[in-house]
Amino acid sequence: MGNADTAAVRAYHERTKHSVQSVRAGGHFLDWDIMPRPFKVYPELEPMALPPDFTSSTRPALAAIADAGGVGGTGPPLDRTALARLFYFSAGVLRRSTYPGGEIFYRAAACTGALYHVDLYLVCGPLADLDPGVYHFGPHDFALRRLRAGDHRATVVRATGHEPAVAAAPALVLFTTTFWRNSWKYQARAYRHAFWDSGTILANLLALAAAVDLPARVVLGFVDGELDRLLDLDTAREVTLGVVALGREAPPPPPAPPAGPLGLATLPLSAREVDYPAIREAHEASSLVTAEEAAAWHGTPPRPPVPPAAAPVSLAPFAQEAVPESIESVIRRRGSMRNFSAEPLPFDQLSTIMRAVTRGFPADFTGPGAALTDPYLIVNAAEGLASGTYVFDRERDALVPLRAGEFRREAGFLDLGQSLGAAAALDLYWLADLDRALGRFGNRGYRAAQLEAAIEGGKAYLTAYALRLGATGLTFFDDDVTAFFSPHAAGKSVMFLNALGPGGRR
Ligand SMILES: Cc1cc2nc3c(=O)[nH]c(=O)nc-3n(C[C@H](O)[C@H](O)[C@H](O)COP(=O)(O)O)c2cc1C
Missing domain, CATH: 3.40.109.10 (NADH Oxidase)
Known part of the structure; x- marks a missing residue:
């Protein structure tokens, strides 16, 4: 078992393929009575409203979208206004529409089935107008909620095997998926959607960062359990998918305070949930267990040479x-x-x-x-x-x-x-x-x-x-x-x- 035994995700990929036969034989129907809530809501935590008065950047959009990450500086100071812009235009609610069964809250980035199962969290050191902490971004009321006080970045640094961009970042965005919020419709294929629907959010986030010369780097190599524990996730239902390091040249973070279980209440997603073990198994099989494993995981593998083609x-x-x-x-x-x-x-x-x-x-x-x-x-x-x-x-x-x-x-x-x-x-x-x-x-x-x-x-x-x-x-x-x-x-x-x-x- 473990990350090296690649039979596991190959099996997941095979069994979640669509074919004419699988779609015909599928027999899955949408049980509207248990349609999941599209938001994670912590009812007992005080919301810290984010400022809605951010201004637009001036760099032409295409240059920001195409930016491969060549930003040389440190970017503008990260404060609530800067973070509000990043959260709003990557995962915020931009439009609402009503339909006979309820309301759809359309977000900045496209998402399979408009089910919005990806959540963003912030792990930061001391920022100009925000105390160090671990925060959840709530798109439903455009607010942060503090899950933990104190500077916990060192936990993320350790979990990523001291990935250099993470180690030098004043702020880190962690992204997660809550399986049921997508598997309600898409069953086990929802694990693919975890990456599809994170990807559209990250495309926005990277372009928003590039537009203001803010360094941003996506990091997928980390010890899963450590970040899941930091966010206090119930990993049978929600897991951390990755980290985006924002900014650079922050002094090394201090040792992180202890981060025990929080036991925070969240509103139920629906009266009942259905478990799709194939999702959990694919995630478990692709998890990293030690910081050494995470450190060795990072790397950009060169592509095999492509023979010149006729008449390109x-x-x-x-x-x-x-x-x-x-x-x-x-x-x-x-x-x-x-x-x-x-x-x-x-x-x-x-x-x-x-x-x-x-x-x-x-x-x-x-x-x-x-x-x-x-x-x-x-x-x-x-x-x-x-x-x-x-x-x-x-x-x-x-x-x-x-x-x-x-x-x-x-x-x-x-x-x-x-x-x-x-x-x-x-x-x-x-x-x-x-x-x-x-x-x-x-x-x-x-x-x-x-x-x-x-x-x-x-x-x-x-x-x-x-x-x-x-x-x-x-x-x-x-x-x-x-x-x-x-x-x-x-x-x-x-x-x-x-x-x-x-x-x-x-
Ligand atoms: C990866 C991905 C796959 C999608 N697949 C379909 C699809 O098969 N059929 C479809 O009509 N829309 C599809 N959509 C569009 C979503 O339904 C749409 O993003 C969602 O309803 C939110 O609406 P918006 O993109 O207009 O904000 C897909 C979107 C994404 C990101």
Whole structure:
């Protein structure tokens, strides 16, 4: 057992694949009586309201989205206002709508089923107007609640095996998933969604940080139990997925105070919950147990050389200053497109999407030249590019043609028979060679590959809206997608799908 025995997540991935047969045989129905509450609420803790009067950044949105983490300085001081902006535009409630059964609180980042099962926590040292502590961010009332007083960053530093960005950060954002809040609808596949729906949040968070030159780094290598204990999670239901280190050049944190169980009450999510053991097993199998294991886990594995392809199509130059709009404004306009138009996608916009999405992002498991996934494209309608399928060559910033032709019908099948993949001008799939990811990172490589794809998928959402296009995440028939892109994709596994293009009504 343990992270090195990769049979466990391979089994999880296999058993949560969608196929025509599995969907037909599924028989799962939504029990609306036990639909989970989309918020974690601590009813006995005093809310500390976050200031709603943050200002927008001035850096052009595309430059912020595409930023690979080259920020050189320390960024603006982290105070409540700076944190409020980060929380609001990554996980805040931006819109509400009512439906016959209740109300949906739409958040800044897209989420499967609008179920919002990812929570953000803050672990910080002394900040200008915030005492050191461990805080939970409550999107429902836009407030922090303090779970623990004192500076607990040293616990996170130890848990990550002294990851340098974590050790030098004045503030750390920890993100978690509460399984039931997504498995209510998606059953065991919800564990994949934990990374998909964290990824869209992190794409926003990284762009927001880059827009104000605030260093931010995603860290997935940590001792799971230590962070779960720090947040006092009931790990049969909620687990820590990762850490984002914010800022740099903070003096080393003092030794952390003891952090025993808190026993804090939280409002029940529903009258009854259903347990999906496959989720817990995949998480357990990909957990790290010692700080040494965490320290050895970090690293960006170089990609195997890709043989030069015949007639690759080079992308148009990246005009990242072309859109002066701020990232905050783009996030306010983002929403999942329900109605693509038949208009073609101009090649310069397709190029901008591919460049902005694939520049890389700061993390302990990936980076420029070390990606775990490859983008595959179905081009349904582009101006200046033949319809057909392509794979993106990350080393050469070029599209390698796979098959020419019209594939709208296939695209409309592969996305679980939804019409969106057929209607969109472009379908962007991320496929991973799991042998490589698991070979380097053990079972936890599965988390890394899913999250990398999802962060890039989240960047695709943002880029599309920056360009006044539409986008939507979609689910898919796993093996059919791989077969469709084969022989090139043979042996690879699908991690994420985003459909993009000129849109009609949302
Ligand atoms: C990874 C991912 C997969 C999604 N899959 C689907 C899908 O299969 N079908 C669909 O209609 N919407 C899908 N969505 C869109 C969500 O339903 C949408 O994000 C959610 O309802 C919130 O709405 P908003 O994105 O407009 O804020 C997906 C979103 C994400 C992030």
